[in-house]
Amino acid sequence: MQRRLGDGGVAALVLVVATGSALFVLAFPRPVPPMEMPGLHLDPAAVAAQIAEDEVRAGRASRSELARRAELLYRRQCAAETGPGEAQQRSEERARRLEAAVAALEGEEGAEAVLDLRARTTERAMGELDGHREATAWLGSFPVMLERYHLRESGHMRAPRMAVRALYKARWNASHNRPLADALAPIELEAYWGWLAFGARATAPSHRLEALRHYAAIAGAERAAEARATLLYLSGDGLGAAEAFQEAYEEGGSLRLRNHSLAAVVAASP
Numbered sequence: 549m550q551r552r553l554g555d556g557g558v559a560a561l562v563l564v565v566a567t568g569s570a571l572f573v574l575a576f577p578r579p580v581p582p583m584e585m586p587g588l589h590l591d592p593a594a595v596a597a598q599i600a601e602d603e604v605r606a607g608r609a610s611r612s613e614l615a616r617r618a619e620l621l622y623r624r625q626c627a628a629e630t631g632p633g634e635a636q637q638r639s640e641e642r643a644r645r646l647e648a649a650v651a652a653l654e655g656e657e658g659a660e661a662v663l664d665l666r667a668r669t670t671e672r673a674m675g676e677l678d679g680h681r682e683a684t685a686w687l688g689s690f691p692v693m694l695e696r697y698h699l700r701e702s703g704h705m706r707a708p709r710m711a712v713r714a715l716y717k718a719r720w721n722a723s724h725n726r727p728l729a730d731a732l733a734p735i736e737l738e739a740y741w742g743w744l745a746f747g748a749r750a751t752a753p754s755h756r757l758e759a760l761r762h763y764a765a766i767a768g769a770e771r772a773a774e775a776r777a778t779l780l781y782l783s784g785d786g787l788g789a790a791e792a793f794q795e796a797y798e799e800g801g802s803l804r805l806r807n808h809s810l811a812a813v814v815a816a817s818p
Contacts, residue, residue, distance in 0.1 A: 579811035580804070582778045582793075588708060588746040594735040595710045601733075602713075605667035614656055615665055618649040622669065625723055626688030647725040663731055666720050673716055690719055697748040707743050714740035729762075738766045746775055753783035773799065777808065786816025 609615065625646060628634055654662045673686040693715065694700040699707035714736040718728040729737060744751065744759035751759075757779050764772035777792035793809035796802075 579814045580807035581811040582808045586774050588742045598735050602667040605664045606671040609664040609668040610661050614653040621646040629688035650724045710739040711743040753779045786812045
C-alpha cells in the first residue's frame with residue numbers, strides 16, 4: 549500500500565533537504581571574502597564593577613580649592629573647543645595652567661585624588677550625553693570624537709558604554725598632558741583598544757592593527773585572531789591574512805574562517 553506524505557511531512561522533508569544543502573555549501577571549500585569585523589564583546593561583570601568603582605570615586609572626589617581650580621580650567625578648555633577659536637598662545641597658556649593645576653592636586657592630595665576627579669568629570673560628561681543635548685560644560689569636542697571613531701552615528705550610540713567612557717577618560721588624560729591610556733583599568737583598556745581595532749571603520753588598517761596588538765595583550769590573542777586576519781585582508785596583505793585566517797581556523801574549526809583564508813589567497817594572487 550502506497551503512503552503519501554501529509555503537509556507536515558512535506559515541510560519536514562523540505563527542511564531536511566534545505567538544511568543539508570546549506571551544510572554542503574558551507575562545507576565545500578570556496579573563497580569567501582570577509583565582509584565585516586567581528587564584534588567587540590566585554591565581560592558584563594567587569595564592566596559593572598568598573599562603573600560602580602567610578603561612582604564611588606566620583607562621590608568622594610575632593611572639593612578642595614585645588615580640585616575646584618582644576619575643574620574650572622577644564623571647563624574653560626571644553627568651552628574653547630566648541631567656541632569661535634582663539635589665539636594659539638592663549639590656548640597653550642591654558643593647557644599649561646590645566647596641567648599644573650592637576651599636578652598640584654596630585655602633589656598635595658595624592659594620585660588617588662586625581663583619579664577621583666577624573667571619575668567625577670566622566671560621570672558628569674556621561675550625564676550630558678544621556679541628556680541627548682550637545683552641552684559643552686564637560687563634553688567639549690568629545691561628540692566630534694564619537695562620530696569620528698564611529699562610536700556614535702546619526703545620534704545613535706553604536707559602541708559599548710564602556711568604550712565611550714574609556715575614550716572620554718583618554719581625552720581627559722590628553723587634556724592634562726598625560727598618556728592617553730594612563731591609569732585605565734584592564735576592562736577600560738580592553739574597551740578602548742578594542743573599539744579602535746574593531747569599530748573605528750574609517751581609521752587606517754595599520755593603526756587598527758596597532759590598537760589590536762594592545763587589545764590582544766589584555767584580552768588574549770585568541771579573541772583577536774579573526775580581527776587581525778580581517779585587518780590584514782583590508783590592508784592589502786593577502787598572504788598575511790591567509791595565514792592568519794588559517795591559524796584561526798585551525799584553532800577554532802570554523803569553516804567560515806577557512807573560506808576567508810581561501811579568499812585571501814585569491815586576493816594575493818597576481
